[in-house]
Amino acid sequence: MLRGRHAFETYLLVNRVSGLEPGLYRYLAFSHRLMPIEINPGMTDKVMEACLRQAIVKDSAVTFIWSCVIYRMAWRYSERAYRLVHLDAGHVCQNLYLATEQINCGACAIGAFDDELMAGLLGIDGLDEFVIYCATVGRKL
Numbered sequence: 001m002l003r004g005r006h007a008f009e010t011y012l013l014v015n016r017v018s019g020l021e022p023g024l025y026r027y028l029a030f031s032h033r034l035m036p037i038e039i040n041p042g043m044t045d046k047v048m049e050a051c052l053r054q055a056i057v058k059d060s061a062v063t064f065i066w067s068c069v070i071y072r073m074a075w076r077y078s079e080r081a082y083r084l085v086h087l088d089a090g091h092v093c094q095n096l097y098l099a100t101e102q103i104n105c106g107a108c109a110i111g112a113f114d115d116e117l118m119a120g121l122l123g124i125d126g127l128d129e130f131v132i133y134c135a136t137v138g139r140k141l
Helices: 043-050 071-102 115-122
Strands: 008-014 023-028 033-038 062-069 105-110 129-139
Touching (some): 008 043, 062 071, 062 115, 071 129, 115 129
Antiparallel strands (some): 008 062, 105 129
């Protein structure tokens, strides 16, 4: 049985979520838990800066940051993997939109960010694993 073929990793910038301290987390899918990366309310400003100063990051309850480990797709699809992961990113974000609607919240996809700053915040190399998409989630106004 092959495990871990999904190309994405999910990181969460938590601003205002009951039961969680503000900071940056990584979602561990196999154990269904969050691993703290940097618990610090100042992470919000750093991620907002990496998202080209979009204020919606600071205003969100949580910001999802998806990275892609390209080998997980490229071992099978070669260079076509770089096209396919962008399709998958759209599907993942669309599912977030659907889920947020169910809890009477809103989502906003973010495709504009500084690749190097974002990779540095997550502690990834930006080549073999790179940020592909982000989305904020919060209460509807």
